[in-house]
Structures are given as structure tokens and as C-alpha cells.
Amino acid sequence: MENIINYEELLLRCQCSKEIAEEIIAIFIKDADARIIEMRTLLQNKNQKQLEICSHALRGAASTISGERVKNIAWEVENLSHIGDLSVIPDRLNELQFALNQIKEEINSWRKS
Amino acid sequence: MTKNTILVIDDNLVDLKLSTLMLEKNGFTVIGINSSSTCMELLITKKIDIVLLDIMMPEEDGIQTLAKIREKYNQIELPIIMVTSKTDASNIINTLQSGANDYITKPVHYEIATRRIHTHLMVAKLSHELAKSKELETINSAISIYNHELNNPLTICLGKLSTLKRKHSLEPEIIDLENALWRISETLKKTAQFLEIDMNLATPNDFSSASSITKISKSQKIKLINILQTLNGFDLKELLDVFEEDPRALVEILVGFQIHHANIFIEIKISLEENNLELAKILVHKLKGTSRNIGAVLLSKAATALDQELKTGQIEKNSINALREAFQTINESIDLLKSEN
Numbered sequence: 001m002e003n004i005i006n007y008e009e010l011l012l013r014c015q016c017s018k019e020i021a022e023e024i025i026a027i028f029i030k031d032a033d034a035r036i037i038e039m040r041t042l043l044q045n046k047n048q049k050q051l052e053i054c055s056h057a058l059r060g061a062a063s064t065i066s067g068e069r070v071k072n073i074a075w076e077v078e079n080l081s082h083i084g085d086l087s088v089i090p091d092r093l094n095e096l097q098f099a100l101n102q103i104k105e106e107i108n109s110w111r112k113s
Numbered sequence: 114m115t116k117n118t119i120l121v122i123d124d125n126l127v128d129l130k131l132s133t134l135m136l137e138k139n140g141f142t143v144i145g146i147n148s149s150s151t152c153m154e155l156l157i158t159k160k161i162d163i164v165l166l167d168i169m170m171p172e173e174d175g176i177q178t179l180a181k182i183r184e185k186y187n188q189i190e191l192p193i194i195m196v197t198s199k200t201d202a203s204n205i206i207n208t209l210q211s212g213a214n215d216y217i218t219k220p221v222h223y224e225i226a227t228r229r230i231h232t233h234l235m236v237a238k239l240s241h242e243l244a245k246s247k248e249l250e251t252i253n254s255a256i257s258i259y260n261h262e263l264n265n266p267l268t269i270c271l272g273k274l275s276t277l278k279r280k281h282s283l284e285p286e287i288i289d290l291e292n293a294l295w296r297i298s299e300t301l302k303k304t305a306q307f308l309e310i311d312m313n314l315a316t317p318n319d320f321s322s323a324s325s326i327t328k329i330s331k332s333q334k335i336k337l338i339n340i341l342q343t344l345n346g347f348d349l350k351e352l353l354d355v356f357e358e359d360p361r362a363l364v365e366i367l368v369g370f371q372i373h374h375a376n377i378f379i380e381i382k383i384s385l386e387e388n389n390l391e392l393a394k395i396l397v398h399k400l401k402g403t404s405r406n407i408g409a410v411l412l413s414k415a416a417t418a419l420d421q422e423l424k425t426g427q428i429e430k431n432s433i434n435a436l437r438e439a440f441q442t443i444n445e446s447i448d449l450l451k452s453e454n
Contacts, residue, residue: 027130
């Protein structure tokens with residue numbers, strides 16, 4: 001199973017600055033929470049195009065913090081939206097929320113390390 | 114050293130924040146915006162050196178923004194690096210065809226991004242310098258044409274002046290005029306040398322009455338140049354450059370000056386004693402100009418000081434004495450020159 005966050009990769013991206021990495025993850029958590037709520041609304045409205053854009057943005061943000069699990073699920077939602085298969089997206093959104101909560105939990109212990 | 118300014122446009126707040134922090138850490142000034150709506154305004158009001166533009170954005174996407182920027186700025190004026198998570202060839206080709214200078218992929222590796230940014234800034238800088246040097250080349254070729262155009266009438270003037278000199282001996286106005294023309298000729302010569310162009314410029318030798326009589330020997334020339342170089346009260350370096358072929362012409366000019374200005378100091382003194390300041394001004398001014406033209410620096414300096422005082426109306430006795438002494442020194446030097454020549 002993939003990492004919740006690949007810390008090694010994240011620190012490499014931040015040129016070894018843990019301070020910058022923590023700041024970015026904090027922004028990501030706030031942004032991802034809002035995006036998942038937005039994606040639920042877009043799904044309800046069957047706004048396929050915007051759902052694709054929104055999941056793409058979440059995937060990008062997750063890639064930036066090396067949040068592999070969120071990234072992979074967001075990518076799946078992006079592809080499903082692109083082909084118009086909205087039926088399984090509610091389950092994926094729940095998985096997304098769960099993966100995001102895992103990041104929130106894990107990040108607290110990482111901060112202390 | 115001034116920092117280069119990067120405009121980062123990305124709707125993704127995480128990427129925008131990370132780009133800002135990392136690029137600042139790597140020595141840039143960063144302006145970050147999360148939509149392209151204010152980008153054109155920023156490009157006008159701020160000095161932006163390079164743009165990092167995300168492709169996939171809601172409302173106006175990166176390709177549309179790129180097209181808008183390219184209407185005003187070309188790839189040299191403003192390098193744009195597109196940031197994309199789509200790595201397939203067709204997307205990249207489309208991006209580059211739309212006017213992007215380059216692309217980097219998401220998630221961004223900031224060390225690579227920084228190196229690419231530096232490369233594009235360097236290319237832009239060199240392109241600016243190349244354009245500037247082409248501009249200079251055009252200016253140089255224009256100056257070269259003007260130089261040639263000026264040289265022809267100048268040569269004619271100098272020829273005619275030589276004839277006038279023979280007819281009217283050594284009139285001071287002719288000497289002044291000749292000196293002025295040689296100075297113009299000298300300037301043209303220097304400009305031609307600077308631009309490395311070949312010009313057939315006249316030399317005093319072409320017109321010198323002295324040289325038309327007998328040719329000066331090398332030892333005579335060296336001896337005369339040595340005397341002229343150390344002549345008290347004179348600085349003849351510039352004139353010796355002009356008359357290097359036959360310095361006897363310069364001696365003629367200096368002797369002519371002595372003859373035609375023999376009484377000028379007495380005239381100035383009398384005009385001042387009679388409080389005829391207007392006449393004094395004219396005479397001093399004339400002496401100032403002529404002495405400067407023949408390299409009589411001591412006399413020129415004294416005449417300049419008196420000229421200034423005449424303008425303010427406060428004439429010092431010392432200035433008149435200095436003028437007399439300078440006049441005496443110059444006359445003694447020319448006498449010496451005549452005896453040696």
C-alpha cells in the first residue's frame with residue numbers, strides 16, 4: 001500500500017526545510033477540506049467538467065506534498081469525471097476524506113519528531 | 114545585485130505557496146497570484162523578469178493567459194515557463210507552440226526549476242545585449258557616413274585657407290580659422306580611428322607653406338618638436354599631433370600670433386585705464402580664444418580670469434599683472450623659438 005505522505009520526497013522538494021514542509025502541509029489540509037466539500041456539491045449538480053478540474057487541482061496539491069494516497073484517489077476521481085462515470089465517485093470521495101484525515105493524524109506526530 | 118522578479122500564477126494554493134517560498138529561498142523576488150485576472154495589470158505596473166504559469170486553471174486557463182501575454186510581450190521581452198502535470202508529448206508541443214519558452218512538470222523540483230529560470234533569464238539578457246549592439250552598429254555606420262561627408266568640404270576649406278594665407282600673410286583671423294578647422298579634422302580622425310574606418314584625411318603637410326619650400330629633415334623635426342614640447346607657457350601636445358609631419362607650420366602660427374598681438378596687452382591696459390570696459394571685454398575675450406587655440410595655456414588662463422572679472426565688473430590689479438607676466442613669458446618663448454628655428 002502506498003504511503004500517506006512520502007516524507008523523504010517532500011523534504012527533498014523543500015530542499016530539506018522541515019519548516020517549509022510543515023507550512024505547505026498546513027495549507028494543503030485547509031485547501032483539501034474545502035475542495036472535498038466543493039467536489040460533493042459539484043457531484044450533486046452533476047457538473048462533470050468542474051469536478052474534473054477540482055479533482056485535478058486536489059491531485060496536484062497532493063502531489064506537491066507527496067501525499068500519495070490522496071493523490072491516487074483524486075486522480076481516479078479526475079479520470080471518472082473525464083469519462084462521465086459518476087456512479088462510483090461518492091465512494092471515492094469518502095475514501096478521499098478518510099485519507100485526508102489520516103494525513104491530519106500523521107502530521108501531528110511528524111511535527112513532534 | 115538586484116534580484117530577478119518572478120510572477121507565479123497558479124490557482125492551487127499549495128503549489129503557489131510552495132513556489133513562492135522555494136523561489137524566494139533560491140534568491141528571487143516572487144509575486145504570486147492565484148488567477149490570471151490581474152496578471153496583465155501586474156506586468157505593466159511591476160518589473161517582471163519571468164513568468165511561471167500553471168496550465169490547468171478554472172475560468173481562464175494557462176494557454177489562454179499565455180496567448181494574452183504574447184500579444185504584448187514576445188519570448189525575449191518576457192520569458193514564460195509553463196507548469197504542467199500533463200506530461201504527454203502532444204500537450205507539451207501545444208504549450209511550446211503557443212509561445213511558451215519552456216515547461217516544467219508538477220510536482221515541481223525547485224532546484225531544476227531554478228536552473229531553468231536562470232537559463233531563460235540569461236538568454237533574455239544576451240538577446241537584449243545583442244539587439245543593443247546591432248543598434249550601436251547602425252549608429253556607428255551612420256557616423257562613419259557623416260564623417261566622410263564632412264571630410265570632403267573640410268579638405269576644400271583647408272585648401273582655400275592655405276591660398277588665403279599666402280595672399281594675406283598671417284592675419285590672426287585666418288590663423289584662428291585654420292586652427293579651428295584642424296581641430297575639426299582632428300576630431301574626424303579620432304572618430305575614424307575609434308570606429309576603425311579607413312579615411313583619407315588631410316594633414317597640415319598637404320597645405321603647409323613651409324613644407325612647400327623645403328622638406329624638413331628628420332633630425333630638424335625631432336629638434337623642433339623637442340623645443341615645442343618644452344616651450345615655457347605653452348601646452349602644444351594637441352597641436353603637435355596635428356602638425357607632426359612638419360612642425361614648422363606650427364612655428365609660423367606662433368610667430369604670426371606674436372606679430373598680430375604685439376600691442377594687445379597695451380590696448381587692454383589703456384582701455385581699462387580709460388574705463389572703456391566694452392572694448393576691454395572684446396580684446397580680452399579675443400585674446401582668451403586665440404591664446405587657447407595656439408596652446409598658450411598660461412596666457413589663456415590669465416585672460417580667462419580677467420574675462421570673468423570683466424563680466425562681474427570687479428577687476429583685480431593682480432589679474433592685470435598676471436596677464437602682463439603671461440604675455441611676457443609667451444613672447445620670450447616665441448623669441449626663443451625664432452632663434453632656434
